[in-house]
Structure formats: C-alpha cells, structure tokens
Amino acid sequence: MSLPHALLTALLERPCSGSELAGRFDRSIGFFWQATHQQIYRELKRLEELGWITALEPEAGRGRKRAYQVLPAGREELRRWTGEAQEPKPLRDELMVRLRAEAVIGPTDLVRDIESRLAQHLEKLALYQEIERRDFPNGADSRQRELQHLVLQAGVMAETLWVDFCRKAIAVLAADEDMATR
C-alpha cells in the first residue's frame, strides 16, 4: 500500500498540513495516486503514532491547522519501502468487461460512453502536455527533475494509449451500428 509512503514523500518535499496535502495530491503525486481528505487525516494520525512524522507548532493556539514534518524513522521507512520489490498489478478495467458483455448481448449504448471518455482522455492528455511544456521545456537538468519528468511522461503515455484505444473501439462499434441501420 502506497498512501503512507506517498504522504511521507510529499511531506519531505515540503512539510505541511492535512488539507494542504489534499490539495497537492490533486496535482503531482495525485496524477498516479489519489486520496480523499479522510484517508489523509486518518493516515497522518497513524504515521504520527508510528513515530514517522511529527506535528510542528503543536500548540500554536490560534488556528487548528497542524503542519507535519517527517522524522528520521519515517525517512528510513520510506527508503526501505522504495527499494522493496513489488509485483506488477494485473490490469483491471471495467470498460473491457463492458466490451465483453457487448460482444455477448449485442449492441448497446456503450459507444456513447466511449465517445465521452475519449473527450476526457484528450483533455487530460492536453493538460499533461501543457505541464510538460511549462515545467520541462528543455528536458530535466537534475536527477530529481529527471524522475519527476519520467512520471509525467508516464501520464502522457497512458493517456495517449487511452485515446488510441477509444478511437479503435469507436471504429469497431460504429461500424456495427452502420450495418444495423443499413
């Protein structure tokens, strides 16, 4: 499970509070790992209990915002986890199940849904490419930046794949539809 380690990573990049983490999760790390504020608060408490992080300005009186920073034990744990082997998770996609169902029960409205997905994936692709243009106009200049770039490229590659696949699927499904109406 990645959430605790994603939080440690984000807090090492910059110590901050739960709600700020939730915001940052919607960008950067959040491209590949999402978390609701619930998960984040719950997990921060657990990480604190484990002694991996600690709250800054614990009794700052005014304002309930509690910023956390990573303790040496947390850094050590993150290092351990990062080098740990993991099996690649098998593919799992509901759309493929729907396509198999379509194959068995004949034409449905599925193609409409895929058209709308295509639009969404195109949008996300454009977003990622825009970020890439903005943040890495001349590639990456340091190890850290190279790795960040790599993760972003993964996003571009994945969205490109989805765009290609949706187009292929629409071609197949629309051809059927033509035949049906002819």
Next chain:
Amino acid sequence: MSLPHALLTALLERPCSGSELAGRFDRSIGFFWQATHQQIYRELKRLEELGWITALEPEAGRGRKRAYQVLPAGREELRRWTGEAQEPKPLRDELMVRLRAEAVIGPTDLVRDIESRLAQHLEKLALYQEIERRDFPNGADSRQRELQHLVLQAGVMAETLWVDFCRKAIAVLAADEDMATR
C-alpha cells in the same frame, strides 16, 4: 462494480459452476478483471438471490458441483449496465509513487525491481501476441469476435506501454548509477 456483470457475461457465454468460472477468469475476461474463488462464490449466491441466475440440476445428488445459468432478468440487467456511463478511473500506480520517493530520498534498489517488472511485462506481451496469432490469424470475422479481438489488443497495447516505460525508467535510473560509481 464489475464482478456481477463479468460473471453474467461469462455465464451467458456458457453456463458453468463456480470453480469453472474461477478457471475461466484466469483467461479471457480475467485479463482485465480478476476474481478469487471466494468472491465468485459469494457473488453467485447473491446473483441467485437477486433472481438473475439460477442453478441447474439443483438436486443432482452426487457431486456438489452446481452449474448456473442466466435468467432473463439477469440478461436484462447486463444490458442495462453495459450501456450505463462510467467515469474513466484515474490512473493509480504504486511504481510512480516509488519513483517520486526515489527522487526525494536519492538512489535506492528500485532499478532492480523495474528490471524484473520489465521481464514480466515482456513475458505477458509475448503471451498476448501468441494468443492473438492463434485466435485471430486473419483478424475477426464477426461482431463478437471483433470485440473480443479489441479487448485482446488493449492487453497488447497496455503491455507494450509498460515495456517502453520500464526501459525509459531503467535508462534514467541506470544513468544516475553510472554517475554515482564514476
């Protein structure tokens, strides 16, 4: 959630028992939707309670194997679900979290893990291509087969992407390693 509908699809293709479903899930639909026997038995019971499927030979005496078939209500539900819109699920990948962590805490053993993943993805890619060669030597000849082919192609595309990405990642991480040892 797809499991009930994946089961309905599989049972429409051919009525069978829980354990046989578990076996078939390791192929075909299982490329994109896995399920343990536990989930399958639990879900079959639920589908029966809902009146979507029914057990054949309910009191066949010898042998506890219970084969199920889909009832009209189940077929109707599958059709309803297939045309239903679904948001594309956001990407979610632990490896990307690890790469971001690597970027922050410096070199780890991560590259070893990615090398082993590369090997596994190459293996899976070869398997899918082999299946494609065997089952679709001349493309697909019917609507149903076209859709099955499409799903298989999604597998090929996804594994190809992973292979490309692993190679890219190894290049970045290995370059760092060279620098470190130089």
Next chain:
DNA sequence: CGCCTTTATGCAACCAGTTGCATAAATGAG
C-alpha cells in the same frame, strides 16, 4: 457586530476485494 461561507479537521459506516482457514466429495496410488 453578527451572519454566511469557506477551510480544516474528524468520526462512523460502508463496500469491494483479500487472506486464512475449514470441510466435503472425487480421485487415484499403494
């Protein structure tokens, strides 16, 4: 000042999927 909205925090219940274990019938080897 007093009120409404937004931000930050959190509990509790739920849901889908996994893990560990159990048990009964079928099969097959000695």
Next chain:
DNA sequence: CTCATTTATGCAACTGGTTGCATAAAGGCG
C-alpha cells in the same frame, strides 16, 4: 479398500478506499 491428494464449496476476519455527515475556526460582507 484405504489413505492422501485434488477439486469444489464456503465462512469469517481483515484491509484499503469511499461516502455521508459533523463540527469548529477563519474570513468576508452588510
């Protein structure tokens, strides 16, 4: 025939993630 193995079924507990709701402080407006 009998015992060990494999196949088929299933319960219970757990885990990670989601949803719905609640509450308290901060900020802005009349």
